[in-house]
Amino acid sequence: MARAPGSIRDAIIAFLETRPDGALVGEIREGIAEKIGTVSPSSVRSYLNLNVPGKFERIGKGQYRLKKKLLNGHRAASPVLRHGTVELVHADCFEWLEKREANSIHAVVTDPPYGLIEYTEGELAKLRKGKGGVWRIPPSFDGHKRAPLPRFTVLSTEDHKELYRFFRKLARQLARVVVPGGNVIVASNPLLSHIVASAMWAGGLEMRGYIARLTMTMRGGDRPKNAHEEFQDVSVMPRSMWEPWVVLRRPLDGRVQDTLRKYKTGGFRRPEPERPFGDVIRSNPTSKSERDIAPHPSLKPQEFLRAVVRGALPLGYGVVLDPFAGSGSTLAAATAVGYSSIGVERSEEYYKLAKRAIPLLAELGTNQAGLHSGENGVNGNLGRATKRPKADPHKKGRGLRREGNGGARRPVL
Numbered sequence: 001m002a003r004a005p006g007s008i009r010d011a012i013i014a015f016l017e018t019r020p021d022g023a024l025v026g027e028i029r030e031g032i033a034e035k036i037g038t039v040s041p042s043s044v045r046s047y048l049n050l051n052v053p054g055k056f057e058r059i060g061k062g063q064y065r066l067k068k069k070l071l072n073g074h075r076a077a078s079p080v081l082r083h084g085t086v087e088l089v090h091a092d093c094f095e096w097l098e099k100r101e102a103n104s105i106h107a108v109v110t111d112p113p114y115g116l117i118e119y120t121e122g123e124l125a126k127l128r129k130g131k132g133g134v135w136r137i138p139p140s141f142d143g144h145k146r147a148p149l150p151r152f153t154v155l156s157t158e159d160h161k162e163l164y165r166f167f168r169k170l171a172r173q174l175a176r177v178v179v180p181g182g183n184v185i186v187a188s189n190p191l192l193s194h195i196v197a198s199a200m201w202a203g204g205l206e207m208r209g210y211i212a213r214l215t216m217t218m219r220g221g222d223r224p225k226n227a228h229e230e231f232q233d234v235s236v237m238p239r240s241m242w243e244p245w246v247v248l249r250r251p252l253d254g255r256v257q258d259t260l261r262k263y264k265t266g267g268f269r270r271p272e273p274e275r276p277f278g279d280v281i282r283s284n285p286t287s288k289s290e291r292d293i294a295p296h297p298s299l300k301p302q303e304f305l306r307a308v309v310r311g312a313l314p315l316g317y318g319v320v321l322d323p324f325a326g327s328g329s330t331l332a333a334a335t336a337v338g339y340s341s342i343g344v345e346r347s348e349e350y351y352k353l354a355k356r357a358i359p360l361l362a363e364l365g366t367n368q369a370g371l372h373s374g375e376n377g378v379n380g381n382l383g384r385a386t387k388r389p390k391a392d393p394h395k396k397g398r399g400l401r402r403e404g405n406g407g408a409r410r411p412v413l
Helices: 007-017 025-036 041-050 068-074 093-099 121-129 157-177 193-202 256-263 288-293 302-312 329-336 348-363 368-372
Strands: 056-060 063-066 080-083 086-090 105-110 178-187 206-214 242-249 280-282 319-322 340-345
Touching: 007 025, 007 041, 007 063, 007 093, 025 041, 025 063, 025 157, 080 348, 086 329, 086 348, 093 157, 105 157, 105 302, 105 329, 157 178, 157 193, 178 193, 178 256, 178 302, 193 206, 193 242, 280 302, 288 348, 302 329, 319 329, 329 340, 329 348, 340 348
Parallel strands: 086 340, 105 178, 105 319, 206 280, 319 340
Antiparallel strands: 056 063, 080 086, 178 242, 206 242
């Protein structure tokens, strides 16, 4: 994967911000490898030497630190918006996590940029033009315009290695700021979930399984390109009808009951007293009303996010973090179910979008039939106990329906 111009410079500066007393060249290389991957020793030494005394001070043999005036300048506070129980931060999540107090987050629910390249300015420009790059614009189907999809099949072996490093680094930082027993729930896809799960396990989190979001997508199922007439009965890969969300947690502090008592974490909140939180959730596609409010390429529906976010805090206590906030849909879901939340978003465009979208998404009603048909049994009130449907549960909700807007009634815990 080609690096963006200035990425080595930014990585060196970001690392030395965390080491105000300086670091050896070898330590600097290891630090920036966590951010952008392996960089040759000569590149690091050359950049350091060429920028002494402009940006760096040489304080010993092979040892450098960031100049004090630059260090103080880079420590300027990130813009923060506080609205009710939501805190939205315009910052790079890795830099924000480095400064965050340990044991201060109770759950993480997030949908990260999986290809790591699809949200670069160049690829987003191609997306806006409607052609080229990593984004695929699916054809209209049934009279409905489909949302763009990143083509993860174009990622190279090196891209996969970069992806592994990205999520291992994220896990290491989350393992410090999340309290023991805190859930970390990460959106993925069938092509990359194995990389995400193994990397985050290597980063210090415990693997706890997957949540299957059952939803029909336009990914896969196609006939061979430029040979579709010759091989009419062939699908190159299965049509995707589900989306895996990787479920991890920070290791417990003692037994589950000990962790629940001390940190209010260590499990999932039941949707009903007699029904456990399940790992299969039926989900309609994101509704037009939500996409009009928050036109983000990977916007997830509120009905699904509210079910997951609500379940992430077993006792309904604590702070939910989304380190890749995007349009703020996770924060809106947390608001709708009465939780406190923090979102971190690097893109100025999406940060501004989230500021507008969060209160509007939080106030949306959802298709109660869609919510009620979920495996978790979550109804439109997101937590109020309901009777089981009399209809055969194996037949009920078998057909996936398009999400509707059930009005502006705010859900009640």
